[in-house]
Amino acid sequence: MLNFLAKLFRQETLDIILPATWQTLYMVLVATPITIFFGLLFGISLYITDKNGLYPIPIFNKTFGAVINAVLALPSMIVIILALPISKFIVGVSYGPKACIIALTIVCTPIFSRLVESSILEVSKGKIEAAKSMGASTCDIIFKVMLPEALPTLIRNFIVLTITLISITAIAGTFGAGGLGEVAVRFGYHRFKIDILLVAVLVLLVLVESLQFLGDRLSKRILKKRHLI
Amino acid sequence: MAVPFIEIKNVFKIFTSHKQEFEVLKGINLDIEKGDIFGIVGFSGAGKSTLIRCINGLETISSGSIRVGKYQINKLAKKDVNIYRQKIGMVFQHFNLFDSRTVYGNVSFPLEIATKKKEEIHNRVLKILDLVGIVNKKDFYPGQLSGGQKQRVGIARALANHPSILLSDEATSALDPVTSMSVLDLLKDINKKLGLTIILITHSLDVVKYTCKNMAVLENGIIAEKGSVKKIFENPQSTTAKVFIKHNAHLSNPYLSGEEVC
């Protein structure tokens, strides 16, 4: 067994895997905060502009919802291809890590927006109404009630987002940003180097599992502190 | 006679859902004096919650007028609505406490949004928690409290920012009779100590009898009867009141026997 592992993680493999791991982490680390920012912004907008929301603008809500659904409905690959010219416009290139980060953000923001929306929809109407009855402004309701109340669910969804981002780097990676997914495709699929494929998948698995573990822990800790479980 | 503190005049409320119109309040007229504990009773669906929600503007009335003190609710500018609401406390059947905040944090919430100073908030929160008898639980989360304790926090939160009215929508319906009594005692106590006007919705005539001075009976969106609690209990006129009082006779609450009508 040890022998097998030593063979699997031999130097040539590591020389390929380590930079790829770094590339994946780089893309995820940069894309995550951007996606979270826009996801929160869009998710909250969707929630409050609903016709029964805190600040109803039904026309905006319908149109914006439709745009988000449209991006969601397209296969990620297509969205990335469509996003590359946008990347060119924003960062000046349509190839490489920067362009891929923008493409990733565009793919994942709609997903996270809907996750944020559904997280805050879970906050009971009664709590929002209590805040309203005390004369809280929409802003107070968002930042002092909705987000703190939804925090445990938001953290879980935040992990779902990060994991989704990792998996989509595999597609985006083929446009010059590299990363573990790209390595898996290049060596495992095109060159039948099963060992490299295996190591790439193992590293991805460890990344995803540890994120999930951390997220679960954090979310549970908050629920415990609030005595909700 | 002096002008009443709360004046509800010919209020109509129409809900539209699925292109259909539901007339829920059909010309409500009510005057409520300052310092009163005013009960509103009626069957489920009579429109009690809707009426009380119109008073703090959670619902907008379709026609008529509501005046509370110097505020003409139906003519309030949008920016004044929140300022007005900050002066009206509301207590809910299911408490609606914020699970993300401790008891202390729940009670400080209305003061935070009214942008009071930190020190002032601190003193006020401790004082009000003391008043409702729950100061020893200040660092607990709502998840750690019993129903009765939760409602005390709910009341403390409603009182924090020195409201002139307290609206209570079935505040004791989720509590057992003894706990319910202690919460009602608290409301009476607050009414006496702070001179607060309380409007109290309930299904239970026991509650009205025990707590209120005046009352109104709501029947299908119409005030079927209003007056002093004593008068209505002695000589009920409306069907609702008669049915309620008749049912009450054999549902009488042992804790309330011998209590004087206030």
Ligand SMILES: Nc1ncnc2c1ncn2[C@@H]1O[C@H](COP(=O)(O)OP(=O)(O)OP(=O)(O)O)[C@@H](O)[C@H]1O
């Ligand atoms: N947002 C709404 N849209 C449509 N109809 C509504 C709405 N809110 C309340 N109603 C209707 O108004 C009527 C009165 O409701 P309300 O909640 O005021 O009754 P209630 O007297 O408080 O009843 P309960 O004792 O059960 O709480 C009900 O028939 C209800 O269906």
Ligand SMILES: [Mg+2]
């Ligand atoms: Mg009701």
